[in-house]
Amino acid sequence: MSSNPSLSKIHFISIGGSVMHNLAIELHLKGYIVTGSDDEIYEPSASRLAKYDLLPAVTGWFPEKITSDLESVILGMHARQDNPELAKAKELGIKVYSYPEYIFEQSQSKQRVVIAGSHGKTTTTSMILHVLKYHNRVFNYLVGAQIEGFDNMVKLSENAPVIIIEGDEYFTSPLDHTPKFMHYQPHIALISGIAWDHFNVFPTWESYVKQFELLADSLPKAGAIIFDETDDMLDVIGQKDRPDVVSIPYNVHPNKIENGKTILLTAEQGEVPVMVFGNHNMKNISGAHAVCERLGITDEEFYKAIQTFKGASKRLELLGSSDSVSIYRDFAHAPSKVEATTAALKQQYPDRKLVACAELHTFSSLNKLFLKQYRRKLTAADVAIVYYNPLTIEHKKLEPISEEDIKNAFKRDDLHIFTSSEDLNAFLRSLTWKASNLLLMSSGTFGDLDMKSLAADILENQ
Structure with a gap:
C-alpha cells in the first residue's frame, strides 16, 4: 500500500x-x-x-x-x-x-477488540467508544450505527494503539462466505449472546452457533474472551479450555429502578444513574465494563462516563414523551431482540399499558419455517401488533404467509395484524393513550409510516 x-x-x-x-x-x-x-x-x-x-x-x-x-x-x-x-x-x-479484510490490513499493528453476538453488539460497541472518547483516549473504530458525538462510524488513524470493531457473523462478500468477524483476528473478543438469525445463510441452529465457536477458538495466546454467562450455548463456548486465553463471563449489572429511572449499584462508586434501561442493556454495560477494564480504564473512569451514554441510534430511541406516555422506536427485528426490548419497556414502566408493534421485514422474519422462532416473544406487551407487507414477501421470493400463520407462530390469539401502514396508523391513533407506552420495533419503516408525526399526535391528543 x-x-x-x-x-x-x-x-x-x-x-x-x-x-x-x-x-x-x-x-x-x-x-x-x-x-x-x-x-x-x-x-x-x-x-x-x-x-x-x-x-x-x-x-x-x-x-x-x-x-x-x-x-x-x-x-x-x-x-x-x-x-x-x-x-x-x-x-x-x-x-x-x-471491507473486513481492508480494516484488518489497516490495523495489523494495533490491539484489535471485536464485539460480536446476535444482539447487543452495536450498543456494547457504542458504550465502549463513548467511555474511551469521554476520557480522551486515542482509538480507532468501526461500528454499524450512528452514535452521538461521532461524525463518522469508521476511524482509521496511524497513531491509535487500539481498534474497537463491531463484528458481524454474516458472510464477508459474494466471493467469501467466511463470517466478517473472522477477518479481524481479534486479541479480545466479546460475544454478547447467540440467538439464531440470518436463516437464509445459516439454515440450521448448529451452523449458526459454529461461527461463534470458530471466533472464540481463533483467539491468540494472551487473548481474552468476554461472554454473557446467562446464555447457555455461549457459556459452553466461553468456558471451553483454551490454553493461555483468559475467559471472562459477565451477567446483568446490579441495578434498581426508581420512578422510571435505572440506577447501577456498584461496590466502590455507590449508586450510578444511567440513561439506558432493561436487562439486556444491564448486560451490555457489564460487557462494556469488562472490555474497558482490559484496556486500562478504571472503575471510577468507567462509571463516570457511562452516566452520559444515551444509546446508539434507533436502539430504544425515545421519539417523544409526556408525564404519562412515552413512545420508543427500536431496531429490534430478530426474535430475541423483540422479546428483550418488549420486556425491558414493561419492566421499566410496570404501571403503564404497553402497546408493542413489530414489523416482519427481514428474510428470516418473513420465512414461514423461521416464523415459529417468534413464539411468545411479545408476551410482555398488553397490546401486541405485527405489521408486514405482502409485497416484501413477493420481492424476496418467499412463500406467502397468512395472518393465521403469524398468530400461530406468535402463540397469541389477541394479536393485531396489519398489512397496510394506513390501517396500522389509524388503529394506533384510535387507542386511548393515557398511562400507556408505544414501542415500534423494526429494521424497516412500517411501510414509510411517519413515526415522528404519529408520536407528536399521540402526545398532543392523549
Whole structure:
C-alpha cells in the first residue's frame, strides 16, 4: 500500500452500504482519491456521500471506472458475483478486498477488540467508544450505527494503539462466505449472546452457533474472551479450555429502578444513574465494563462516563414523551431482540399499558419455517401488533404467509395484524393513550409510516 494516501486511488463496489459509505468517507478524509458505484443508495448513505462529493452521479455498474491506476478495490456484500466492475478488476489484476479484510490490513499493528453476538453488539460497541472518547483516549473504530458525538462510524488513524470493531457473523462478500468477524483476528473478543438469525445463510441452529465457536477458538495466546454467562450455548463456548486465553463471563449489572429511572449499584462508586434501561442493556454495560477494564480504564473512569451514554441510534430511541406516555422506536427485528426490548419497556414502566408493534421485514422474519422462532416473544406487551407487507414477501421470493400463520407462530390469539401502514396508523391513533407506552420495533419503516408525526399526535391528543 502507498504510504502517501493522496497518491492512492481506491474504488468501492457497492459504496452505499452502511459500513462501506463510512469507510469511503474516512479514506477520503485521510487524503485518498475515492470513487464508487452502486445500483441503489438509500438514506442516510446518499446524503452523507453527497456531502463529501462521493455520491455516484448515476446508479449502476460501470467497468470503465476500473482503471489500472487503482491501488485497490473494496467489494461490498450487496454486489453480486457476476458484477461487471469486479470482473474488470480481476482482469486487470487489481487487489480486491472485502471491507473486513481492508480494516484488518489497516490495523495489523494495533490491539484489535471485536464485539460480536446476535444482539447487543452495536450498543456494547457504542458504550465502549463513548467511555474511551469521554476520557480522551486515542482509538480507532468501526461500528454499524450512528452514535452521538461521532461524525463518522469508521476511524482509521496511524497513531491509535487500539481498534474497537463491531463484528458481524454474516458472510464477508459474494466471493467469501467466511463470517466478517473472522477477518479481524481479534486479541479480545466479546460475544454478547447467540440467538439464531440470518436463516437464509445459516439454515440450521448448529451452523449458526459454529461461527461463534470458530471466533472464540481463533483467539491468540494472551487473548481474552468476554461472554454473557446467562446464555447457555455461549457459556459452553466461553468456558471451553483454551490454553493461555483468559475467559471472562459477565451477567446483568446490579441495578434498581426508581420512578422510571435505572440506577447501577456498584461496590466502590455507590449508586450510578444511567440513561439506558432493561436487562439486556444491564448486560451490555457489564460487557462494556469488562472490555474497558482490559484496556486500562478504571472503575471510577468507567462509571463516570457511562452516566452520559444515551444509546446508539434507533436502539430504544425515545421519539417523544409526556408525564404519562412515552413512545420508543427500536431496531429490534430478530426474535430475541423483540422479546428483550418488549420486556425491558414493561419492566421499566410496570404501571403503564404497553402497546408493542413489530414489523416482519427481514428474510428470516418473513420465512414461514423461521416464523415459529417468534413464539411468545411479545408476551410482555398488553397490546401486541405485527405489521408486514405482502409485497416484501413477493420481492424476496418467499412463500406467502397468512395472518393465521403469524398468530400461530406468535402463540397469541389477541394479536393485531396489519398489512397496510394506513390501517396500522389509524388503529394506533384510535387507542386511548393515557398511562400507556408505544414501542415500534423494526429494521424497516412500517411501510414509510411517519413515526415522528404519529408520536407528536399521540402526545398532543392523549
